[in-house]
Amino acid sequence: MTAYREDALVLVRFPLPGQDGDRETWPWLPGIVTAVCDADEWQVVVLDERLEQNGTYPLCYRDASDLQPRVAR
Numbered sequence: 313m314t315a316y317r318e319d320a321l322v323l324v325r326f327p328l329p330g331q332d333g334d335r336e337t338w339p340w341l342p343g344i345v346t347a348v349c350d351a352d353e354w355q356v357v358v359l360d361e362r363l364e365q366n367g368t369y370p371l372c373y374r375d376a377s378d379l380q381p382r383v384a385r
Contacts (some may be wrong), residue, residue, distance in 0.1 A: 314376055316354050320345040321382040324374055326358045335378070342382060352376050 316322060323340040331338060341363075347355040352375045363370055 314379070314381065315351075316345045316348070316379060316381075318345055318348060322354075322356060323380040323382045324356045324358055324372065325378040326360070326363070326370070326372060328360075328362055340380060346371065349373060354379065 322343050322345060324343040325335055325338040326341050326343075327333075327338045341358050341360045343356040343358045345354045346357050349355055353373055354375075355371060355373055356379070358370050358372060360369070
């Protein structure tokens with residue numbers, strides 16, 4: 313299991329508009345950890361233009377199975 317710190321750049325599984333509830337089909341999208349909630353749970357903001365609404369991006373809670381490290385560009 314990977315431990316992520318606050319402000320860590322990650323890839324997070326998150327559905328795009330119109331996608332069904334099958335998590336295995338969700339794409340890996342860029343995000344940033346905004347809070348460490350538990351030993352295996354993080355709050356993440358999903359930074360994808362397709363999800364932006366009125367200048368805000370969605371927040372989600374994910375465990376390690378739905379996160380991957382992301383290299384800064």
